[in-house]
Amino acid sequence: MRRRSRLFALLLCLAPLAARAEGQLAVTDATALHALETSRFGLAQMLAPQMAAPIANDALFALPGMVPVRGALDDAFTRYLADHRNRAPGESIGIGAGHDVLLFDRALLTSPEVRFVLAGIVNRMDRAYVAPETCGEIRLIYRLTRTDAGNVPPRLPMTLNLVLHAKLPDERVTCADLAARWLAASGFMETGAALADRLMASDGPLAKIDAAQIDRIETNLQIAHRPKSEVAEFRTDYLQKVFRREASTQMFREVPMENQIDRERLLADAALGREFRDWLLAPANLRAFDRGTVLFPEKFLATTSLAATPVGFAPSALQPAFGLMVDGKGKGVFTESDVVAALAQAAKGGALENIRSPAGFARRLSDITCGGCHQIRGIGGFHFTGVDSLAAQAVQGAVPASPHFVGDQPRRRAIVISMRDGKTPDFSRGFSDRPQMRGSSELAGNSVNDGWGATCYRRDAKGRLDASFASWTCAEGLSCQPVGDDAASRIGMCFVK
Known part of the structure; x- marks a missing residue:
């Protein structure tokens, strides 16, 4: 079976998952999202309430706070082109037919005929271990969409995630109250505008959300696509970046991506590589790494992720942590013997849940990164593609999320239930390939398990x-x-x- 056959198999597996996305900790009803965007949650209302809604991309990237975002994306395009041409000098890369590699048309980013449309709202209160005082995160996910598409497919391969604190630290509402609201909402039977109204009602989960809670913007863009040919396999590259909002200026500034290991620097700078090895193999950090709750210091991180798909299962230079394990030539950062000894030492503080071998350690090194996670069990390079809320008729059974997203719902729900009940949540997670055993009964026999x-x-x-x-x-x-x-x-x- 070729890799594209594996991708086809994945798409078939997605079909029975569509219903599972509904009724979970996410809003995926197309008409409800359209009503929510129109009333309170469009990008214009969130970023520029002084402007008329909806806001097209020419006006969006002209906002003072968004100028650094546009600049960073332009720089990333320039670097991608230079790097690609250096690696494949005989390969033609450009916009439109006739090229070996098809580049995303960056002019669309600032086109007045394109805008970001609300495609989903996702509860990420399972991220409360990062900042407990904010009860985790709520994500408003927008999909780049043509507004004058004609016969051209309107949705473009880019998402913009507006990541909000679930609440501000000084708000009176508690994490338990927020959790209870979201759990109640997962059982709402309404659809469309009626569902939107109930979500925004005074006792609904979206009642208190506003622009003051914005923490950052996360972008994910399919920067280039190489069709399968006689000389090359199918491949698509996804560019990911993160921009945090400065409280004083309201500007979105590019920042290191959480746990996105800067592989090239760690391999090129021996001292930095040793420092990273010693830090990660320390027992407390290794236990957090095992649980999936580790937060790498920024000195080891990159500001850009370039995730390729499909990457296959065998170790590959396309994977973010490839080469960090010492190979037969003595190159790398971690030796198997170092890892084995560190795992034994860390296990003295309690049994490890996931990483019990050098192979598991290596898997987690890629799995824990932004790019590595998006390479695993995604729909292309996305974990939440969202729904088309502008479509004249919503496609019934359309899948708004990947198997990774669906498989992680039992874990996320268990965390939110613990928060509602005033218990200490178990924030641990398994590998992105397989859901944790806490969801095994619900997902038994399913393609995500x-x-x-x-x-x-x-x-x-x-x-x-x-x-x-x-x-x-x-x-x-x-x-x-x-x-x-x-x-x-x-x-x-x-x-x-």
Whole structure:
């Protein structure tokens, strides 16, 4: 099975997941989102209430606070072009047909015929471990859309996430109250404008949300696409950046991306690489790394993620942490013996949940990054594509989110329930490939867990499983099989025997 066949298999797996996105900690009703955008949650209302809504991109990127965002995206385009031409000097890259690599038309970013449309609202109170006083985050996700599309597909491959604190530290509302509102809303039976009204009602989860809660903007853009040809495989590159809002100036400034390891610097600067190794292998940090709640110091981080898809399962230079484990030539940052010793030391403070081998450690190194997470079980390079709230008729059964998003819902819900009940939440998470066992009963036999198309781990020639992936098995009637060019990789997919 070729890689594009694996992608096709993934799309088939998505079909039964559509209903699961509804009724969860997200708003994905197209007509409700249209009503919410029109009333309070459009980008104009959130970023420039003095301007008429909706706001087109020419006016959006002319806002003083957004000028640094446009500048950083322009710089990233310039660097991408220079880097691509250096790596593939004979390859033609440009806009439109006739090129080997098709580049995103950056003129669309500031076009008056294009704007960001609200495509979803997602509860991320499971991120409260970063800043407990704000109860986590709420994300307003906007999709770049043509407003004069004609016969051209209107939705463009870019999202802008407006990330808000779930509440401000000095607000009287409690995390328990917010959690209760969101859990109640997941059972609302209304649709369309009626649902929007209930969400914004005085006791609804969106009642108190406003622009004062904005923390940052996250962008994800399909910067280039290479179609499959006789000489090259299909590949798409996604550019990701983060811009935090300065309280004093209201400007959005480019900042290091959370846990986005700067691989090139760590490999080029031996002293920095050693410092990162020593920091991460310290028992307390390694336990947080195992739980998925680690926060790397900014000195080790990059301001840009360039995530490629598909990357396959075998180790590849396209993966963010590739090369950090020492290879046969002695290059890298972490040796297997260092990792084994550090895992044993960290386990003295309590059993590790996910990382129990060098292979699990290496997997988490990529998995914990922004780019690495988006390469895993995504729809292309996105985990939440959202719905088309401008469509004349919403497509029934359309999937607004990836298997990773759907598989993570039981964990997120358990955290919000704990917050509602005044209990200490378990913020840990498993690998992005497989949901944590706390959701195993709900997701059993599903493609996000152990059903057809699920990610799994194959035994070696002696029938042994790596300890980090012992639970990555397939449901009855299925077996873990290699995929395409990744035949040497122990990671595969569950298919009929």
